[in-house]
Amino acid sequence: MQRITHTFRPATESNSVRRYFPILDWSKSYSRDTATSDLVAALIVTIMLIPQSLAYALLAGLPAEVGLYASILPLVIYAVFGTSRTLAVGPVAVASLMTAAAVGKLAAMGTPEYYGAAIALAFLSGVMLLGMGLLRLGFVANFLSHPVISGFVTASGLIIAAGQIPHLLGIKASGKNLLDLLGQISENISNINAFTVLIGASAIGFLFWSRKYLKDWLLARHFDPRLANVLTRAAPVAAVIVTTLVTAAFGLNSHGVAIVGDVPRGLPVPTLPPLDLALWSQIAVPALLIAVVGYVETISVAQTLAAKRRQRIDPDQELVALGACNIGSALSGGFPVTGGFSRSVVNFDAGAQTPAAGAFTAVGMALATVFLTPLLFFLPKATLAATIILAVLTLVDFGAIRRTLAYSRTDGTAMIATILVTLAFGVESGILAGVALSLFLHLYRTSRPHVAIVGQVPGTEHFRNIDRHAVITAADVLTVRVDESLYFPNARFLEDFIQTRVAANPDIRHLVLMFPAVNEVDSSALESLEAINEMLHASGVTLHLSEVKGPVMDRLRRSPFITDLTGEVFLTQYDAMVFLAPELTAKTLAACRRDTVRSSA
Amino acid sequence: MQRITHTFRPATESNSVRRYFPILDWSKSYSRDTATSDLVAALIVTIMLIPQSLAYALLAGLPAEVGLYASILPLVIYAVFGTSRTLAVGPVAVASLMTAAAVGKLAAMGTPEYYGAAIALAFLSGVMLLGMGLLRLGFVANFLSHPVISGFVTASGLIIAAGQIPHLLGIKASGKNLLDLLGQISENISNINAFTVLIGASAIGFLFWSRKYLKDWLLARHFDPRLANVLTRAAPVAAVIVTTLVTAAFGLNSHGVAIVGDVPRGLPVPTLPPLDLALWSQIAVPALLIAVVGYVETISVAQTLAAKRRQRIDPDQELVALGACNIGSALSGGFPVTGGFSRSVVNFDAGAQTPAAGAFTAVGMALATVFLTPLLFFLPKATLAATIILAVLTLVDFGAIRRTLAYSRTDGTAMIATILVTLAFGVESGILAGVALSLFLHLYRTSRPHVAIVGQVPGTEHFRNIDRHAVITAADVLTVRVDESLYFPNARFLEDFIQTRVAANPDIRHLVLMFPAVNEVDSSALESLEAINEMLHASGVTLHLSEVKGPVMDRLRRSPFITDLTGEVFLTQYDAMVFLAPELTAKTLAACRRDTVRSSA
Incomplete structure (x- = not known):
């Protein structure tokens, strides 16, 4: 066993002549x-x-x-x-x-x-x-x-x-x-x-x-x-x-x-x-x-x-x-x-x-x-x-x-x-x-990204799909986990998904978008997020983000979206729930909280 | 707060006449x-x-x-x-x-x-x-x-x-x-x-x-x-x-x-x-x-x-x-x-x-x-x-x-x-x-899925990108986490990525593909997985899977891939490491292990 400190990278040839003439590699030892x-x-x-x-x-x-x-x-x-x-x-x-x-x-x-x-x-x-x-x-x-x-x-x-x-x-x-x-x-x-x-x-x-x-x-x-x-x-x-x-x-x-x-x-x-x-x-x-x-x-x-x-x-x-x-x-x-x-x-x-x-x-x-x-x-x-x-x-x-x-x-x-x-x-x-x-077929599939409404697994800091697990949710907080990168073929889907859910449930006051699997947000998706923020604002719902990856966050900061965001950006979904539904998390607080597993936003 | 037991679904109109004639909805209360x-x-x-x-x-x-x-x-x-x-x-x-x-x-x-x-x-x-x-x-x-x-x-x-x-x-x-x-x-x-x-x-x-x-x-x-x-x-x-x-x-x-x-x-x-x-x-x-x-x-x-x-x-x-x-x-x-x-x-x-x-x-x-x-x-x-x-x-x-x-x-x-x-x-x-x-541009982006080589966060059951975290890895086990669904535009990339890594590191005996974010594996990607399995087998490396989602596993079982797989399918990446590198995990075993957070494969 070993502690890996170096980074694997694709082999980049310092010598571009050798890249274009592989014969120079194998002929030496012929x-x-x-x-x-x-x-x-x-x-x-x-x-x-x-x-x-x-x-x-x-x-x-x-x-x-x-x-x-x-x-x-x-x-x-x-x-x-x-x-x-x-x-x-x-x-x-x-x-x-x-x-x-x-x-x-x-x-x-x-x-x-x-x-x-x-x-x-x-x-x-x-x-x-x-x-x-x-x-x-x-x-x-x-x-x-x-x-x-x-x-x-x-x-x-x-x-x-x-x-x-x-x-x-x-x-x-x-x-x-x-x-x-x-x-x-x-x-x-x-x-x-x-x-x-x-x-x-x-x-x-x-x-x-x-x-x-x-x-x-x-x-x-x-x-x-x-x-x-x-x-x-x-x-x-x-x-x-x-x-x-x-x-x-x-x-x-x-x-x-x-x-x-x-x-x-x-x-x-x-x-x-x-x-x-x-x-x-x-x-x-x-x-x-x-x-x-x-x-x-x-x-x-x-x-x-x-x-x-x-x-x-x-x-x-x-x-x-x-x-x-x-x-x-x-x-x-x-x-x-x-x-x-x-x-x-x-x-x-x-x-x-x-x-x-x-x-x-x-x-x-x-x-x-x-x-x-x-x-x-x-x-x-x-x-x-x-x-x-x-x-x-x-x-x-x-x-x-x-x-x-x-x-x-x-x-x-x-x-x-x-x-x-x-x-x-x-x-x-x-x-x-x-x-x-x-x-x-590919565009059809990617136009429907996998999204899940999640709740807290009792006794833990983990959040899972409410359709598959017995989880706890707050009545006024809707948490949507997005399981794919957001780009133009699927940006509109998210808009529509959120609009449907919010229209169906008048109790919602906070919506948290959980982004642990989002590796990219392109310009079209950014506009969709801005539209979602504005739409939620107009209907009295605050939009929050959680578990946003570093590179995605860096890029979002280059747009007015983060300043216009009505809510907060939370490092982890657990932080979001502690802030938005403290009465819920106080009761179910995990016995053993570990900072090391926190997402690196 | 409430315990959600029902499932949110898109509103499906029982009456298709009303779906095609929205006027019937709003005219009632005019x-x-x-x-x-x-x-x-x-x-x-x-x-x-x-x-x-x-x-x-x-x-x-x-x-x-x-x-x-x-x-x-x-x-x-x-x-x-x-x-x-x-x-x-x-x-x-x-x-x-x-x-x-x-x-x-x-x-x-x-x-x-x-x-x-x-x-x-x-x-x-x-x-x-x-x-x-x-x-x-x-x-x-x-x-x-x-x-x-x-x-x-x-x-x-x-x-x-x-x-x-x-x-x-x-x-x-x-x-x-x-x-x-x-x-x-x-x-x-x-x-x-x-x-x-x-x-x-x-x-x-x-x-x-x-x-x-x-x-x-x-x-x-x-x-x-x-x-x-x-x-x-x-x-x-x-x-x-x-x-x-x-x-x-x-x-x-x-x-x-x-x-x-x-x-x-x-x-x-x-x-x-x-x-x-x-x-x-x-x-x-x-x-x-x-x-x-x-x-x-x-x-x-x-x-x-x-x-x-x-x-x-x-x-x-x-x-x-x-x-x-x-x-x-x-x-x-x-x-x-x-x-x-x-x-x-x-x-x-x-x-x-x-x-x-x-x-x-x-x-x-x-x-x-x-x-x-x-x-x-x-x-x-x-x-x-x-x-x-x-x-x-x-x-x-x-x-x-x-x-x-x-x-x-x-x-x-x-x-x-x-x-x-x-x-x-x-x-x-x-x-x-x-x-x-x-x-x-979309195909270009999706043809390069996000993949990361991961290691264990000390003292936990969590696995993170070796480029971003101080993690522990075993010399003969390479764990590759795939952060996107696998389909034809990106299937070949994974083949190439794994081939490069395995060719560069002769110590590797086990390769674990970690699939927590893979929502779909289409036929092209299945053939790539079969090719990867065969290629690794030919070079003396055993291929394992971990954290495969339920629907993906159901579908993989309909193909000969799972029977041909040289290694095992593990419920969690931690299980995989316990099995493949017990000396590593014995030392770093998390103090507080909780079954509730296990992945549902």
Whole structure:
């Protein structure tokens, strides 16, 4: 045990260079052991990332190589700026869907304008994130409540999975929303291509099986657990290799199997986003939504993983890092990137120790763009569709609806509303509706602060809610304990509450507002207090305050309220009662009065 | 003194008919004495309202008689539905300006489309208010903070006053914003009409003088104080009569003095708002803004006045009443109405006892439309402009900026921003910017809940902030007291706070979250608590809760959190310390332990 005399404060870096470049922290102690761990993790993540990056580029409506480009420079940049040791950034499913939704409204898929808009989107998202980070506005991510995010991700997963069905069947269909898409699929169902279905079904079957059973199967055959792990992660790569070879061997592309085709070989070249103000204003809202949604996902993953090793994430620096990653992605011909959940978990489990693992992954991806791309010519799109479906089905969480509803009806309703609006009207409407609903519910709740009428607990100096405790009150004194800070959304409530009580009880001569839990009184609430004081004065009631916190009192003294106050400010509620109802307190005086427990007003 | 055993609850009317028709309450006991008081008040308000209603109609860009129409049926309707005994509804300056801004974008002034849009605006505002009232959504008015409303009203007053200058000078000028208007005035300054300036200047001079000195002048001449009061209120009417007579006598209208001209005689005829969906969707936002701003003004005045006589206002019923008034205004050819501040104060001071005074005022206004309108032909517009300027200058309150800044820098900044945006971009942008800024600041504040690390006050069972008190703590136990409800805007903050503290102090083995002030834990905060539990578990720290309120505990039990919790839930923080650090508490055990003060978990 110890006597604490110092004060805990958030760690403030004396050196702001080190705050913005976390690499300076971890690189000092970088050792050969750490490097080995990072390299192993990087190998596993690279194997996982190659098919994913191709698939997510196609999901965003972009050429496959764009996915590779988005998996090189951003990873290097994160290694420099990121505060998480294990976060793996790159293309992810939800951001890719949001990119397709945003860019699809502005240009036709496959055109240079479409690609340019996707690059501009990454750039603008990055600038917004960077700006928010430099202004330390990390709290904007709080505007998205958990039920809204969870509902949005579930709905996005469903939309993405449904969008892959045409690729699996070899038919053409696309829709503004889920119903439209399913309608088009059922119309074109007669055009399905048997070879495509065969490839797609085999790939899905194999991927499902390998996710569930491959590791156990390998372990039962006495594989080293670490190798079994790597091989399981490599299942999508195996599917890619086998289906590509089969397609090439039998020339299935001439039998209607859609293939990836020519993928330009080589590293990305520096690209400038289109400098078109009209375009930028059109993508401003989607860019902000991608930025915020991506940031929420990133920070959640990063904090979860950091906690397991008692490491710390700086939420504001993560904004800077993610912003720089997206700007980097745009400048190297990529599209929006965020921290991916499953990929980061794999990175962590594989033993990554520092962000250098990400930089090594980038090297792996760069090698892939140089050497692997010619081999991807015969890769069937159905295989990538199967990869995507397997990946996004982990996002769909119907159980969360039940759990949330069981815990809170309003939160559950917000979640269901977000899901339904996303499915019916698309991702942007969905997330905006969710945010609006969350804010509305939040303001509704905070507009009704918790207040209680209190009385004295017999034999003590304590005051409790008259509805829950057997307490003593004086007929002419009404004591109202306010259990929340007072600011504009709830200021009027207090006015109304007091007016109702005073109008209902003509005996009242003194009203004491007990402020032990009031941490702030804003200007609106101050005006309400002034109005309450005046209103009570007009009806012959004196207003007193008790247990006002120091900072609140300091501020109130800067206004005329304290001089205009008709009554007194008491250090404790007990003092107030001794003064206002001495006959009451004399009888019930606590046997053992202790000054140490007095409130510090 | 008494022992309170019953519970205070808001008065719930068993009879919902009586809730929606407050007239049933006060009409029962309506006496001859009350009627006399109401009639006197009605007379004074009518005298005040005649020039005001004409002036505000012109301010809204509408024919003068529309102001009279808006002062008849709405007043009768308020007498039936309103809960305030003394509120005077009718055309007011700010709503008239907002009407002109909204309708001016859609049609040219003087056209039937312009008039139709103004009627539709009143109707739609009314429907919105009525809907919010029936859904009991009075809390939406809380979205407008006092600084924003105050800044908006000041800026509107300046815009209105500046907009009257051309009428006073007899020149033509109008502008999108204040700068534009002032620029046009200075361009056309050479076209001023000497007669108009003479009339305007005399009217302003007389009105200023009569407001400041007329009452004292009359009292010094031994007038009855009551009569002196009525005569002072009648000063604008005197200005109207004198300038009208002078204009008529000298035929000044043929010398360039703008006059009101032909005002149709007779009562308003029933009117249907244009049933044009495109129009309605264009005016939806302004209608909502007028509804909310008008409601805030109405409820503030009503509560201030009601408090003086210990009467009660029902905020939700006031929405219903104001909604019905606006629908009534639209159906009788009027424009948006709200409860006016100065007019209600006059009504109150003049002794109005019931809403019947409003109905009597309506009769007076109806008589005016039938008999007075022909006499208004030669009324100079400059006189009405002078009336408006005098009325709105009371709205302009620069002192409020200084006072608000002195009290709170953020609130003062919000106020200044609202004023500047309103002046530069108009009323709609101004109020929207103010609301957005208020919400942003509110979310920013609530995203940082007050939390304190606490220790035991020696010799007691009390725990206080280690930064403010000399307290005792155990080296391996960290106790964090959360001083606010936990919901999505602040949930992440707690996660980050705890992660930082635990990462900074490797000795910690137990973390106690003390919840005496937590009234709610929403789904997002629950997920954060689960994440904190998991994160602490991963780093070898046990999580405990203490002093959890009953309703919060009931709800937490509906989730898996309590079963997953690695530690215990303690009734009191003292119990927690007895269990977690017995050697500490044994030494400092309070001399006088009382079970009655224990928290009710």
